[in-house]
Amino acid sequence: MTQAHTLPDTMHAVAISTPGGPDVLRRQPWPMPACGAGDLLIRVAASGVNGPDLAQRRGQYDPPPGASPLPGLEVAGVIAAIGSAVEGWQIGDQVMALTNGGGYADFVAVPAGQALPVPAGWTLSEAAALPETWFTVTQTLVLRAGLDPGMSVMIHGAAGGIGGAAIQIATLLGARAIAVVSSAAKADYATRLGAVATIDYTSENIATRALELTEGRGVDRVLDIIGGAMAQTNLAASARGGHIVQVSTLDGAKAEISLRTIMAKQLTLSGSTLRPQTAATKAVIASYIRAHLLPALAAPGFTRPMVTSFPIEQAAQAHASMEARGHIGKLVLVSPFGAGQ
Structure with a gap:
């Protein structure tokens, strides 16, 4: 393992x-994570807050075997140590990464394949809002x-983290994002991210409006x-041959x-959770x-997601x-190290 300097034996982390x-969240002393041969050890500047963190805190989403028991599935920060089998990274590089847990901490070890460079011009707090959702x-x-x-894609929760990522990814790939929102402010945000149309579910029938926006075909x-x-x-809103992707169940796991x-309609309905999947x-x-x-x-003019920051103590x-x-947008926790960046 290569490291820049002597690392501490302990750190602070938010535990359940x-x-x-x-x-029930408590920031407390915690052992330093081990940096395996294929890992990067990241000094965390900011960590994103996501739905699975809330579910884990409630006791509804246990970490997979071998994963950190700490919450936190995405971080941005600076590489503090590099595993012996890792190439292509240097100590001090700024990275954003999908973690296997443990992001609410001063340091986290992440398989190197789950790390990405921070886009030029982005703050570490902004970068921490990307990995889990993207x-x-x-x-x-x-x-x-x-x-x-050319496809149309209807996106629920379009002003949140998952929804905002879906709008931007769909737009970058040349698809037409239709955002389902609950207020004018959220509709405006979704439009700024690239949505070609919005549906306010508090005042509009979602399926009827989706059909109108697609000339009767459906999404x-x-x-x-x-x-x-x-x-x-x-x-009801889907076109023949459509595919519905289920990534969360905020209003109920049964339907x-x-x-x-x-x-x-020859439809496909698929679901997935990310954390248990392999490196x-x-x-x-x-x-x-x-x-x-x-x-x-990193392109000039790219709309970055709205980020609301909290000190990790909060x-x-x-x-x-x-x-x-x-x-609206993403919530991130900023560490003492990140507050100085």
Whole structure:
């Protein structure tokens, strides 16, 4: 292992004291993570807050075997040590990375294949808002559902982290993003990210409006984080041969759907969770992002996601804010190291 200087034996991390509400999050001393031969050890400047973190805190999403018990699935920071089998990185490089947990900490060890360079001009807080959502959308909507140029894609929760990533990825790949939102402010944000149209579900019928926007065909792809009764709406809004991607179930894990509609429209419904997947799978996703999407992020004029930052000591407040579902963009936790960047 190569490292810049002597590393501490302990660090601070936000741990889950017991399953429960946001107040169970505790920042406390924690052992330093080991940097394996294929890993990068990252000194964390900022870590993104995501739905799986909330589910883990509630006791609803256990870490996979061998993963860190700490929450935090994406970070940005500076490489502090490099495993003996890793090439292509140097001590001090700024990186953003998908973690296997452990992001709410001063340091985290990450398989090198899950790291990407921070786009030129981006702050580390902005970069920390990208990996978990961009990896999720790239794998499910692009690599699995085969999003192609010219397709229409309806995106639920379009002003949040997953939704915002889906809008930007779809737009970069030449697809038409239709954003489902709940307010004028969220519609404006989705439009700035690249959505060609918006649907306000508080005042419009989603399926009816989706059909209107596609001249009666329906949408080619759907990215859904809602679940529950929204599943049947997605079927009604879909075009023949459409593909519905389920990546979360904020409004319910069970749904009653019409199998006849699925058969008649020749629809595909797929689901996925990212954290339990192998390092090799995640490295493939990272390679796609690096080759096909990352160059655009450094271009002048690219709209960066809206980021609301909390000091890591206020992790409980960040979780409470996300659970209220009124925020726009991404929430990130800034470490003492990151506050100086």
